[in-house]
Amino acid sequence: MTAAEGFAPAKINLTLHITGQRDDGMHLLDSLVMFADVGDHVTVALSDTPHLSLSGPMSKGVPDGPDNLVMKAADLMGVSADIKLDKVLPHAAGLGGGSSDAAATLRVLSRLTDTPMPADVTPLGADVPVCLGNSAARMQGIGEKIDTAHDLPCLNAVLINPGVPMRTPDVFAAVGQKNNTPMPPEIPANLSAIEFIDWLRGMRNDLEYAAIGQTPVIAQVLGALSVTAGCRMARMTGSGSSCFGLYTGEETARAAEGRLKEENPGWWVTATRLNAHP
Structure with a gap:
């Protein structure tokens, strides 16, 4: 297998309680999350040269270079990839689109390379771990404590x-x-x-x-x-x-x-x- 597709659903915070703030400024949360039927789509192929192409009705304003989380996800996997990202979800909208895109990319690359995903994906963002699970969950702490609901x-x-x-x-x-x-x-x-x-x-x-x-x-x-x-x-x-x-x-x-x-x-x-x- 040299290419595969992944679905990146919208993440909905049904609740979002702020319960404190750490000394480093990070906020402590208690949030119940569900995922929607609507979302972005990624197509990933292994490649000697990393590349990202954007399409879709919501692609305007989305980073199209190494700063995009899908490219950072490939870097975290230690893989060079040609990634096509079809943006259906609005950007910077509170729908977890970037985090879900990164999680979908990690899942696809894990399948393509037959290697496990990194144990710690929080460098990509606090929402990426719950997006990897792709199921209803309670998030606590700064997002690292996840319990399936x-x-x-x-x-x-x-x-x-x-x-x-x-x-x-x-x-x-x-x-x-x-x-x-x-x-x-x-x-x-x-x-x-x-x-x-x-x-x-x-x-x-x-x-x-x-x-x-x-x-x-x-x-x-x-x-x-x-x-x-x-x-x-x-x-x-x-x-x-x-x-x-x-x-x-x-x-x-x-x-x-x-x-x-x-x-x-x-x-x-x-x-x-x-x-x-x-």
């Missing part, structure tokens, strides 16, 4: 990005209260989708208020989601500016997608499923 339902969602990139360090720096309560010790399992969404409504994204202060359109996105029929909750994911709405069913999510696209033609809007392949 079992027996959680598939959720119907609509994702929106208003087209405003966010710098994660700036959002974290704007958070006033750094020592907040974590999630409960146990994530409830074996609930229906509606029961689980109702539990999620009691959780938080502690970055949301700070992000809205920097990018007020996020509040508009959350409001637009909240008033669509069947939306049980709306929240920002990651450090923004993307947000998600959770719905009572697939049909209501698709209907909301159509309405939101019509009313906001400048936004990236897509209906998807979360945790569809637990």
Whole structure:
């Protein structure tokens, strides 16, 4: 095998509690993550000369050289590769696109070279370890403590990005209260989708208020989601500016997608499923 493809799904932070800050400035988190059916695609071939080519509707503004995380992933594997990256997810959007791209590249290169992935992938970013798992998980610490979350339902969602990139360090720096309560010790399992969404409504994204202060359109996105029929909750994911709405069913999510696209033609809007392949 000389070439292979990989899927890099969007990472959605259903919750994101900031529980402290280390002396080195890194923030401590407690976050429940699921992955979506929508994402980027990578095609990787072993090559004597490293090369990256970009395509796709969201490729504008994405680094196309050695600074791209897919190239850094190849370097971490000690492999020279020709990588084609099809960008479907918005860049710098809070959807974990770069981290998921890196994780997909690591998985593909491991298959191509028949070698294990590096034991420590955190040099690529704090989100890369959870993206490697590609399943619902609870992240704690700075992202290095990962516990798979079992027996959680598939959720119907609509994702929106208003087209405003966010710098994660700036959002974290704007958070006033750094020592907040974590999630409960146990994530409830074996609930229906509606029961689980109702539990999620009691959780938080502690970055949301700070992000809205920097990018007020996020509040508009959350409001637009909240008033669509069947939306049980709306929240920002990651450090923004993307947000998600959770719905009572697939049909209501698709209907909301159509309405939101019509009313906001400048936004990236897509209906998807979360945790569809637990």
